[in-house]
Amino acid sequence: MQKAILQLETLACPTCMQKIAGAIANVDGVEKTSVKVLFNASKAKANFDPDKTNLDTITQAVKNIGYDVLKASAK
Amino acid sequence: MQKWLMKNRNRLTAISGILIVLAFAAKWLFKSETGASGLLLAASLIGGFPIAASAWQALKVKVISIDLLVTLAILGAFVIQEFEESAIVAFLFLFGAYLEQKTLAKTRSAIKELVEMVPETALRQTEDGDFEEVDLDDLDEGDILLVKTGGKIPVDGEVVYGSGTANEASITGESMPLGKKLGDPVYAGTILENGTIRIKAEKVGDETTFGKIIELVEEAQDSKSQAERLIDRFSKYYTPVVLLLAIIVGLISQDLELAVTILVLGCPGALVIGVPVSNVAGIGNGAKQGILFKGSEVITKFSKVDTIMFDKTGTLTYGDPRVSQVKKYGQGQLAEQLLVSVEKESAHPLAKAITGYYEDLEAKEVESSQVLQGGGIVAQVAGRQVLVGNRYLLDQYHVPVTKEMEKNLEELASAGNSLVLVAVNGQLELALGLKDEIRAGVKEDLAALKKLGVKNLLLLSGDNQKTVDLVAEELGLTEAYGQLLPEDKAEFVKKRQAAGEIVAFVGDGINDSPSLARADIGIAMGSGTDVAIETSNVVLMNGSFDRIPRALALAKATRRNMIENITIALAVVAVLLVSVLASSWMNMAIGMFVHEGSILVVILNAMRLLAYRSKLQKSRKLIENNFSQAEGPYNKGIESIQ
Structure with a gap:
């Protein structure tokens, strides 16, 4: 399991959190219960299985619903 | 497409706003109803499009969002040909979101300033000895980095070349510059005010003390209290329920306008954002002063605290006892030498003070030594039996104590000393009194806590009851218990909790960890050490005692702010609901206006917290400046942060 940390553009509405969390959780290989969107820090964190998916796929999932990802890292 | 919409959202908002103004101009100045309708239709489409797009994106990930309610409302207004209302609703919704973003950024500014304390790049030594600028993410442990005057220190490490002074306020809250020379530790997020140094990186990125603080604050700002989780769950079902309600009302009343109005009024707004926004502002304000609340649950509990228990040594006092008086019975010198011999082998805090006091005396070889729990040490030194400890130890070994000695001991104890008694071969030879200075300003801080509504201030200590009583009396504590x-x-904490009190425990973070863990609120005075950060609910980055009343005042202010915001939100919902049913003037445009307005009101209300300073703090500022000189040597403790 790796942990992805995405720095997002500034989040303004609490419902954005639901959308982003939903988008990340829907990526195959992401541990659904681990998805966490930090509203104030505008960050998303999630554990994922590096055999099934990767950081780029997760980043793309967030970008697809219209939110910019400023920085992404995995560890 | 989605990206383009996001990027140009503000422009679309502005265009739809301008179109609305033009439409009203057309209607009133040129009496052109059709022109106005056309312009309003255009404004509705331009404003409604980005909202509909977001609603669709949310639906794709199975979320019924507030955007969907607004989109349906706009569509509904189209059907009944109320273009004026649809245009205004779309515009206000977009414009409100814009203002929210701007004001929210303000409430988050405190934490943002903190994050920016770490530089983006660092100067790293290359193999040929030059320095190159590299991204912070590319740094590794062991890199040699150059920091110049005024520069931000990028990593935790050790000075390997040069010297200077650093301001470590960002991690300790203490703004007195500290000298940094060869071998001294430096910390990421602090500033080199003077000099040029090279440092060897030991911890980089998230691993640094500062990185951990940032992560803690970020997590804390988003942590949810029970009340918030309730609101969250509520709002998750709330939006679909509003949608359902609007459909039902529409079907029964056959009044599409009423149904659409319910959609707009039902948007969850201030209620969802009100509490988190207070939380962020309060936690942000605290972080700037070196007070870290681990989440909003902590703020809520701490604001209701009725009992605060303090450890004595290292909490109310500097934790640095010194020998203040020595009473000698018998020959003296030899007994002192024997005492030093025994204490050299002990790790007890008082032992350090005693060996320090008798620095010049040579120690003899200790043949055997045994610790008697709760009494002291029994040792064999140079063929003599040596007892070092308290009265209990002497009694165990039937050491005679004369009336005169008794009086001496009494005097020492009532002067606030901790006693160390030394008996050689069954005769009392020495009585030492050790004193630990009370921290500057503690008395005023305790008084401030009482003023803030804390009912019980307890002192719990391992020290003798006399000393403890004396300290309690001097400081105005309500209860004091010694020999614990x-x-x-920890048992004390439990007992008071069982009696229904909300208990905070203030201790040193290491040997008090059972009590810190048991208490509702644990506060460790550990100057930002890892242990202190982990065991506490409220972390005081700076060991200074005056942060406690400040923290309590801030917690109370934050809690008040949350309650205000909830009240505002509920009142708005109630007013809207009543007026939609009972008045004729309510329509969806006004509803949207009130709705967006209430969101801004709660954000602005929370922003007041950012500037919050307790009255106490203002009046203490002066005293503090005078004390900072005197407290100088204690800054050294900060250097032991890891």
């Missing part, structure tokens, strides 16, 4: 072991203290 760490587990006794």
